[in-house]
Amino acid sequence: MNPDTLTFTSGGDTIDAWHFVGSGAALSSPAGRPVVVMAHGVGGTKDSGLAAFAAPLAAAGCDVLAFDYRGFGASGGAPRQTVSVAGQVDDYRAAMQTARQLPGVDPDRLVLWGVSLSGGHVFAAAAGRDDVAAMISLTPLVDGVAAGRHALASHKPTEILRSSVEGLRSRLGRARMMPVVARPGELGCLTLEGSLEDYTAIAGPTWVNELDATVGLELGNHRPGKLAKQVTCPTLVQIADFDRSAPPQAAAKAAFNARALVRHYPGDHFDVWEGKPFHAAAVRHQVDFLTRTFTPAAQPVA
Template sequence: MTSTRLQILIGGDVIAARRFAATTDALTGPAGRPCVVMAHGLGATQDSGLFEFAEALAGAGVEVVTFDYRHFAESTGDPRQLISLTRQVADYHAVIDYARRLENVDPARIVAWGVSLSGGHVIRVAAEDPDLAGIIALTPATDGLPVVAQMIRALGPRYVMRVMAHGVRDVAAKLRRQPPVLIPVVGSPGEVAGLSAEGAVEGMFRIAGPTWRNEFAARLVLVMGGHRPVIHAKRVTCPALVQIGDLDRTAPPEAATAAATRMRATVHHYPCDHFDVYPGTSCHERVVKDQIAFLQRILAPRPDPRAAAGATRQ
């Protein structure tokens, strides 16, 4: 399926995005088609497994816009490979606002879709934007505290201190206006990396696209423990789908369950690890099927009241 390249302006930077047009009118209503806005997880890019999700949803009648956060891939922003949690949430809002103005898109039927780190972002986005029609959070990272605790249990406190030391060095480099100190996005257990659970390297490299780089600015590790989208969950009023990998060694399932409970979300569980939801893996087809069913339920077009009134008069 072909896609259209988009450029979305925000704060002097450009977000690189792509639009996947719906291939059926199954969900088209009087105001147009619904649209899903989609971004990837920690240090990942839209060409790393997201296009297959987008194509599947477009095949069900949904317009889809995927994008790369600022500082990554074809989006602008310096320094490169910087993961700013605040900026990434702002990027979601900017792309959602852009999607609402697209031709043939119903601005009242926008859904925010996120996976892993962005699966937590969409919770905060929905809490801040009550006009969203829904959110989908796939294997979401909803609470940094249990992530750090799990890391300590699995790899020991010395490992965590080694990772934190790189973060301190990166902050010092920022203060001295030097290039960022970079660490790998994924690494083998015991290696300094953002994701070092068993299977993370194989999982990420299996889906990695041409713009992805296995590195990010280490300063992020100093704030991840305080990254807690779960605290925003009670303010989410739109329908939510939370998809949990029961064997997830990267985003603790218990934290995702807690967030889902606070949102009164629709929840689906899968017997898989964090990276087993992507194309070519054991749970991918089930995950996509459940997403389509959720979207068909919450985005079913309503009849045009003017047309109904005309039919009554006749």
């Protein structure tokens, strides 16, 4: 399924997006099809694996708008390769407004979809709003403090200290860059064994293995799970039980507070991506969740 390309603005910058048009009318209301808004995790771009989730949702009857954050991928904006949690949540809100205006879409059937870092963003974007019809959060990072403690179990303290020092230097002076993913023991945002291979396996042509070193400082203050009680729409949280990057206990707590449907997968952070053991199940559960949300008489899929 080939998406259409479109652009919209966020914070005065141009956002590049893909629009997957939903097939059929199985999930449609008289006003049109549901529409899903999705973006990637830390350092990710829409051409790095999102189509493997968007295409099945479109085949089930949802439109999908997948976008690149400002400063990443095909989108405009500067500085480049710099994570701003607040800015990325604002980009989600701009995408939500754009999605509601797509042809054939029911503006009252808006779905937020996030993975990893953006799995936390969708909690922030949905909190306190009554205009979000459903939310999907896949292997979400919802608590930066918990993630920091989680990292101590699998990283040497000197590795964490090194990246923290680089982040402080970047914030106080000229930007200092580091890889998104690197091998164990090297400087990088994700340096667990296998992370480099897993991330590069899904990397698309616009992806750059580089981030401003301030990313660690940004994520340390990132606690969208605290907003979970303010999420009132039907919610699916998908947890990798042996996730070494996004603490599964924090995700479970946020899911409980959001009164979410929870699905568990006995794997690690990247094991839900295309080509990995639990991708098919994760997609099937997302389609089933949206089918039940928008056609209540439907029966759940095991």
